[in-house]
Amino acid sequence: MRRAISTASSAANRCCISLPKRDAGSSMKALFLGNVAADTANGIRAELIPELQVDIIADPKELSPEIAAATDILVTNIWRADYPPAPRVRLVQSVATGIEWIEQATLPRGVPICNAYGHETAIAEYVLMVMLVWSHRFREIESDFRLHSSWRPSWVHSGAPHGEIRGNTLGIIGLGRVGQEVARRAAVFGCRVLAANRSPRAAGDGVERVYPLDALDEMLPLCDTVAICTAFGPETERLIDARRLTLIKPSALLVNIARGAIIDEDALYAALRDGTIGGAAIDVWWQYPNAAEPERRPSRHPFHELPNVIMTPHCSGWTAGMVRRRWDEVADNINRFVRGDPLINIVTTT
Known part of the structure; x- marks a missing residue:
């Protein structure tokens, strides 16, 4: 055309x-x-x-x-x-x-x-959305109630309470435009916000402490949610590898809205499959569609089969x-x- x-x-x-x-x-x-x-x-x-x-x-x-x-x-x-x-x-x-x-x-x-x-507003809203969906077990509760009229999660049947993000620690990797917008919103929800950044940045505007990127290992074990918001480049390719995934809490949620290659694809799949980390919300991938495969799977691994994964097709910022x-x-x-x-x-x- x-x-x-x-x-x-x-x-x-x-x-x-x-x-x-x-x-x-x-x-x-x-x-x-x-x-x-x-x-x-x-x-x-x-x-x-x-x-x-x-x-x-x-x-x-x-x-x-x-x-x-x-x-x-x-x-x-x-x-x-x-x-x-x-x-x-x-x-x-x-x-x-x-x-x-x-x-x-x-x-x-x-x-x-x-x-x-x-895109900063839209992506920041997405990060907070998946944090809320994850902590409130929204997908499983809504699905079970819709399909099976299950009242098990409710006080009606003395169900196990679900979570909330107030009081949780959010670690943001990359305190640029998107990271700063995420921090502002998370602070309003009552989260403790930490960040790691390649260049020096002052704390404030919702962020309690900013770590240098080479001190990322110190921040990861403190976080209930880790949000990857950094730019992609040689310094950040496979920044989150198998070793760093073991530093994250077994209950933690990992959110990637940056670039797929910032996380080691094989290591993430194994960590989610084996329960090394609690879950992941993934909006950016390692494989994208092309003319030959317009519905191409986003990874060599079957992330879509894992119940602890929230998957979206690189659309977190795609709002009107x-x-x-x-x-x-x-x-x-x-x-x-x-x-x-x-x-x-x-x-x-x-």
Whole structure:
């Protein structure tokens, strides 16, 4: 699918660089590549500077060498070495927060790569939601009552009381945008909040103590819930391995909303199967669907067979509010580039 359209958003205040001023009416072409980018283009076309020429290609297999060669602004969350060369690209605007699917070596040198946010609220709500669902045994109680009219968990039959999160200790790995939003909400629910972070951060705003990441082993045994909110990179790949899983309480809940590869896949499955940890809520995975397997299982292991796992298909941040906030950031940054204004959300430069 490709459509050429001629198509002005909220400002954000983040790390930025200045670019040479240019005439907003000069000819410049933006390529929105991939299904998420195509949806973004359709959502923001009215916000973009009218003189900007836009190509929308939902299926990367339909990208022609001519379109790629004429692109000044690349808007996508994926760029691979086998795509046609794009020698004119001067800005890569990701439609996601992570940029690990963009193969930077295939792009021209000196190109800023910017990401987009807006997902912090939704993901923080998800973390608190699964904490509540887990502690209140909501899934099993609701299911048994619906299917079997079971009153066993109730005071009516002197059932065993379920839990609550007030007074629990939450350990957050990665005190960035998402981690901070999780901390604020958990503190309101009466949780004790600890955090571990790669760079130094002060405690406060709901967080009792911040550990350096290399002191993570000190924090893990203290936690009733561990929430992984850190960015993915060499320092965090397989950060949670078999050894660290043994440091977590046998009753604890592990929540991953970051990237699957931060946890050792084999070790986590074994720990959940064998009861080394109490349970897990997993929203990010090791395997994703593709054209050949649109309903591909998210792991080599049958996590779906384990009763102590809450599974969702990488949708914790996918809310209507997040989509609108992210679209506005993307439109704002594209317009900044066209006008020669400072860019926001710069992650790196090729």
